Amino acid sequence: SRDFRVVVLGSAGVGKSALVQRWVRGNFREAYLPTIEDTYRQVLGCSHKVGALHITDTTGGRRYRGLQRLAIARGHAFILVYSVTKKHTLEELKPLYHLIRDLKGNNPLKCPIILVGNKCDESHREVSEKEGAACASEWNCAFLETSAKMNINVQELFQMLLNHEKKPAASA
Numbered sequence: 001s002r003d004f005r006v007v008v009l010g011s012a013g014v015g016k017s018a019l020v021q022r023w024v025r026g027n028f029r030e031a032y033l034p035t036i037e038d039t040y041r042q043v044l045g046c047s048h049k050v051g052a053l054h055i056t057d058t059t060g061g062r063r064y065r066g067l068q069r070l071a072i073a074r075g076h077a078f079i080l081v082y083s084v085t086k087k088h089t090l091e092e093l094k095p096l097y098h099l100i101r102d103l104k105g106n107n108p109l110k111c112p113i114i115l116v117g118n119k120c121d122e123s124h125r126e127v128s129e130k131e132g133a134a135c136a137s138e139w140n141c142a143f144l145e146t147s148a149k150m151n152i153n154v155q156e157l158f159q160m161l162l163n164h165e166k167k168p169a170a171s172a
């Protein structure tokens, strides 16, 4: 049995905590509570290989770069979240993407990244699905649009990571 650490990264307000809450607790809140760093531990009974799934919900604040770096260094898989309503939040993922590649190497099998465009329930958009997908293909990573609010693609997102974890390549 061993642990699998998923790190959720992205600018403040994009819905990182909402996505994790939706998956872990099955609910959603409108109020914004800034996070410093929270870790959730889910014990998974479905696979004998997996000890526990740790989800680290990070902060986007510049003051916490050190924590972010440490979380990345310890992570096994990464969820990069932007909001489809704010283009700059996609741009702000770029340095994080490069930091992950610098710290973890370029092999997408060893170190999966999923690019997530959250708040897809909102009618006001600054990033189209096509633009998100183009960025993901440039980065050679998976892509999903989600809504923590309307519970769209949240199960799929975490399932993608769990499926990946069960493949032998992930343990190489």
Ligand code: GDP
Pocket: 010, 011, 012, 013, 014, 015, 016, 017, 018, 019, 029, 030, 031, 032, 033, 034, 035, 118, 119, 120, 121, 122, 146, 147, 148, 149, 150
């Ligand atoms: P974080 O800073 O990335 O952790 O962002 P939060 O999870 O705290 O969410 C920031 C704000 O966006 C909160 O007011 C949430 O209610 C809202 N929010 C989060 N996810 C969604 C979503 O999928 N759709 C909509 N419309 N709002 C969301």
Ligand code: MG
Pocket: 016, 017, 018, 033, 034, 035, 057, 058
């Ligand atoms: Mg948060």
